[in-house]
Amino acid sequence: MIAIKDLNKTFGKNQVLSNLNLEINEQGVFAILGPNGSGKSTLIKSLLGLCIPDSGEIQFKGESVLKKHHYRNNIQYLPQIAKFPGNLKVKELIAMIKDLRKGAIRYEEIIEKFALEESLNKKLHALSGGTRQKINLLLCFMFDGDLIILDEPTTGLDPKATVYLKQLIREEKDKGKTILITSHIMQFVEEISDELVYLLEGHIYFRGTPDSLKQKAETRDFEEAIASLTEQD
Amino acid sequence: MLKILKYSFIDLARSRWTYVYLLFYLALGFVLLFLNNDLGKGIITIMNVIIILVPLISTIFGVMYYYNSAEFTELLLAMPINRPLIFIGQYLGVAISLSISLVLGLGIPFLIYGLSQSAAIWDFSLLLLIGSALSFIFTGLAFNLAMRNDHKIKGFSYAILLWLFLAVIYDGIFLMLLIVMEDYPLDVFALIATAVNPIDLSRILVLLKLDISALMGYTGAVFKSFAGTLPGMLVASGMLFLWTAIPILGIFRKSRRKDF
Numbered sequence: 327m328i329a330i331k332d333l334n335k336t337f338g339k340n341q342v343l344s345n346l347n348l349e350i351n352e353q354g355v356f357a358i359l360g361p362n363g364s365g366k367s368t369l370i371k372s373l374l375g376l377c378i379p380d381s382g383e384i385q386f387k388g389e390s391v392l393k394k395h396h397y398r399n400n401i402q403y404l405p406q407i408a409k410f411p412g413n414l415k416v417k418e419l420i421a422m423i424k425d426l427r428k429g430a431i432r433y434e435e436i437i438e439k440f441a442l443e444e445s446l447n448k449k450l451h452a453l454s455g456g457t458r459q460k461i462n463l464l465l466c467f468m469f470d471g472d473l474i475i476l477d478e479p480t481t482g483l484d485p486k487a488t489v490y491l492k493q494l495i496r497e498e499k500d501k502g503k504t505i506l507i508t509s510h511i512m513q514f515v516e517e518i519s520d521e522l523v524y525l526l527e528g529h530i531y532f533r534g535t536p537d538s539l540k541q542k543a544e545t546r547d548f549e550e551a552i553a554s555l556t557e558q559d
Numbered sequence: 560m561l562k563i564l565k566y567s568f569i570d571l572a573r574s575r576w577t578y579v580y581l582l583f584y585l586a587l588g589f590v591l592l593f594l595n596n597d598l599g600k601g602i603i604t605i606m607n608v609i610i611i612l613v614p615l616i617s618t619i620f621g622v623m624y625y626y627n628s629a630e631f632t633e634l635l636l637a638m639p640i641n642r643p644l645i646f647i648g649q650y651l652g653v654a655i656s657l658s659i660s661l662v663l664g665l666g667i668p669f670l671i672y673g674l675s676q677s678a679a680i681w682d683f684s685l686l687l688l689i690g691s692a693l694s695f696i697f698t699g700l701a702f703n704l705a706m707r708n709d710h711k712i713k714g715f716s717y718a719i720l721l722w723l724f725l726a727v728i729y730d731g732i733f734l735m736l737l738i739v740m741e742d743y744p745l746d747v748f749a750l751i752a753t754a755v756n757p758i759d760l761s762r763i764l765v766l767l768k769l770d771i772s773a774l775m776g777y778t779g780a781v782f783k784s785f786a787g788t789l790p791g792m793l794v795a796s797g798m799l800f801l802w803t804a805i806p807i808l809g810i811f812r813k814s815r816r817k818d819f
Binding site for chain 2: 337374375377393395396397398399403405411412413422423425426
């Protein structure tokens, strides 16, 4: 589904991605991990066309995505920070997104589960961080694409909402979708992901299941195993 | 693109500043006509205001809108929309709403003072057309500067400096060069130097139409003797069109390469 070849990206003098190669053909949940500044966000943004790579190739479903935009119809994306035009009401924002991108199918159900009815008539700048994140999730999950990209999906969510988020992710996975997640909450990652992709200094340092990582690190604690990845050198 | 234009437009229609701008022109139109009580003289005064103020306001508005809609832009960028169209849509939203404010704000007072029965209607229409062209040009320049500078203060400063240069400093340098080089033939130089500055170009265009030789100055006279009134106006209009097209091309180019 995703094939990335020799991807390079520098910001100024800072080489963020260096000859990164990644191929994901399976369905399931893939956690993209790595220390701060390891290139996770840049990788995701390159895949979405928000960042323009210096060199390399990105293919989605067998076609190059560089300088294209139609392929994004098939991607559901959750940005890391829930930024919206502040002077819009929530329902106006939802109407606008539905107008700009066709194919929104399940917003009513998600609004109900996240208890967003009361917020619909409020302006976006008046909302709390957690509520804004719920809106962010709603705008992502109301569409139907083959690939879902979630950048820090749990930020600011209360436990009830986190439980529903996990349910949403499992439902989408059962539909046969590929889901990429970045998160700093290791407990969440361990619980939800089928495979880990660990980035270090702009390329892929480790790839495997959570269990294989624990075996490799000779520990039963997932967080420790992740931390040991960087300490091995 | 039309949808983005629509939402930018809705966004601006809610903005207080759009109405402040509109009210300012309404007030200006009424006050000038009240004081002059003569449509012809009112037009000349308004020309001077338009030629300096429209670029300034368009520049500030353009930069401000670009930075303020960063969130909206990021939301759109992840959607299946062609990148350049997002920015062109926003640009058109700002430029069109500024032009509408200008046309309504000045048009209403002049219509009330009996413009439609006056011979000045064509001069006045040309003035509004040029004002709109200046709105498009300077909003476009502002968008270009803002897209190339992620740092807001920097983007703002460059935009204001650009306005200051084209509206004030340019003329000063131009005039000094004319004085220093007065022993040489300067026609071609003056012609080119005028065409390169959209503000000077607009002034010449209006003065050629009004046919007021006394106000034309040296460059106006050169323009007139170079091409006569009508061809001179055509050349000047063509240059103004180029001035509108080049910033739009700049937005296109930059939007294909920019990282977010």
